[in-house]
Amino acid sequence: MRLLHTSDWHLGQHFFGKSRQHEHAAFLHWLLAQVQQHAIDAVIVAGDVFDTASPPSHAREAYHQLVLDMHDAGAQLVVLGGNHDSPAVLGESRQLLARLHTRVVPSLDGAAAEHVLALRRRDGSTGALLCAIPFIRAREVRQSLPGQEAEAARQDLVAGIAGHYAAIHAAAVALRDEEGLQVPIVATGHLTCVGAKRSESVREIYVGALSAFPADAFPPADYIALGHIHRPLKVGGAEHIRYCGSPIALGFDELDSPKQVLLVELDADGLQAVTPLPVPVFQPLRRISTPLAGLERALAEVGAGLQPGQVAWLELEVVDDAFLPDLPARVAALLEGLPLEVLRLRRRRASQPALAPALQSLDELDPQEVFARRLAAEDGLDADQQQALQGCFAQVLATVQEGGA
Template sequence: MRILHTSDWHLGQHFMGKTRQAEHQAFCAWMIEQVRAHGVDALLIAGDIFDTGAPPSYAREQYNRFIVELRATGCELVVLGGNHDSVAMLSESQSLLAELGTRVIPGVCSELSEQLLVLHQRDGQPGALLCGIPFIRPRDVLHSQAGQSAQDKQLSLQQAIAEHYQQLYALAEAKRVELGGQLPIIATGHLTTVGASASDSVREIYVGSLEAFPTSAFPPAAYIALGHIHRPQKVGGLEHIRYSGSPLALSFDEARQQKEVLLVELDAGGLRQITPLPVPCFQPLLSLRGSLAELAESIKQAASQGTAETPVWLEVLVTSDDYLTDLQVRIEALCQGLPVEVLRVRRERGSASAGLTASAGETLDELSVSEVFSRRLQQEQLAPAEVTQLEGLYGAVLEQLRSPDS
């Protein structure tokens, strides 16, 4: 049985004013190629298929088109709801998509058995059992109790989620016996686990309650396909508990990650092999840091990754020149004529203040305004005439501020 594990597509995402539509379209086409090339029996999307609960119409169209194209490959599709997804919106087309070989589990079902699925091989024979667990909202498994502390609520939610996994796994074991006792059992999840490494684009799920779910609370499934964390990784060093990560970089701190989907092979004995399939970069994305002089060279190097049709999207963090008021203009001048596009310019606040006081063990409160200006001026590489000119300008400004008519 061959399964392709992916998650966190975030269809419809706008990245600092930029649409990801072309990237998602290219990724969907690439996914169809992988399904055909590797003879995949079932594709699992472990949550956050959409970026918002009310995605734009083009994102819904991409979703539907992908399902139709995947059907032609003979591969089954299972879509699990994530914390970004709307249960109501995914439920709208649930019965219709079932006719196209796609099973959607938007949220926790009223009947637990509805979350237990039989996955089939291409010849129609059962190949695995799936405990299809989407993002679990506290209201799905908990009843509010008066007087509970924050710690009590966290423990109650953790226990309720663990119980949900155990109950569904028990149903799967019974179903396996019914079908002959030879099928591997797979589970999914959309949550943060203990030890998982997140990124800036990952939204906290359980604010003020469950911080992370321990791996010891998962049932002994042959493979556990997780979503929500965008960096691909094993959980706790365990081979069979994996985050596939997002296929696109969803924040600048993910820009240097190699994105991937996971090809998982199982048989009656359980997990056989996991093969990461690297996802091509459809839109270059880089975060650059340095002074203006350093950035000039960095931007030229970054430009080599872009084209006129697909410029590199840049985040620029300015360090030693962060006091300048015309940073945006200066950065735009450095990018002139290059296949790059700056989406965000940031100043490394505090760098100048730290440099002014660190060597002497002082704080800014201990320095006068004139001393701060003098110390800051000493950090610049200026000609004596320029220093004299700036000191004169500074003195004139101070004099004007002290004037009663100012």
């Protein structure tokens, strides 16, 4: 059984005002080529197929075209809902897409057995059973209790998520035994595990309740295909519990991470091999941090390193102690004739550390950090009051974010 594990496409994303449509189109074309080249049996998308709960029409069109292409290529497609995805949007076409060899699991609704899917080989035989687990919303596994301590809430959430995994895995084992199948069991997930590092484009999903899910709380599946973290990672060093990462860089801080999908090979004895397939770079992104005196040279070097026809998007930090009210105009003048476009520009004093709090813009902060800084500026609040207010804010934020998805 040959699977492709991918996640976090974020179709429809706008990046500092720029559309990623051409990158996503190129990636999906490349993905289809991998399916054909490697004779893939099934493709698993472990959440966040879309960037927002209301994706633009071109993003939906790309998604539906991929379904058709995968069907024509003879590969099964399984799409799991992520925290950015709307269960209603993903669910509206699931019955239609099922006729095209695509299974969509937008939410945790239904009995445990309903989340056990057969993954088919190209000849139609069952090659594996899938515990198809999407992003689990906190409200789906526990009730928020007034006055509940943070640690108790965390333990309840871990237990609730682990309980659903155990129940669905048990249903898969029961089905395997009932039908006398000699096949491996694969599970999915869309969450942050212990040891995973979030990038700036990754939204915290269990706000104020759970920072990371422990790897030992997963059931004993042969392979666990995870999404949500945009960098590839073996969870706890385990070969069989993996994040594949996003296929394109969704933030400038992801430029140091390889972009890939994972070719997963299994047989009746379990996991046999995991092979990363590097995704080409379809849109160059660059980060530059330079003193003002070296700015012209730094820009020229980046421009010279591009392939003909490429235009790089830049995050540019100019380090200088002088007051530079005309910095945007200076930068614009230096960019004349260069295949570069600055999407984020900031100045930092040489005496201040990189990303000093006073110099960070709102797009570099998550809502919790903004609220925490506002609390810190408020006189008359002791530590207990601040903690209580942060807990209330976390609940409101979680409600708003989950309501939008």
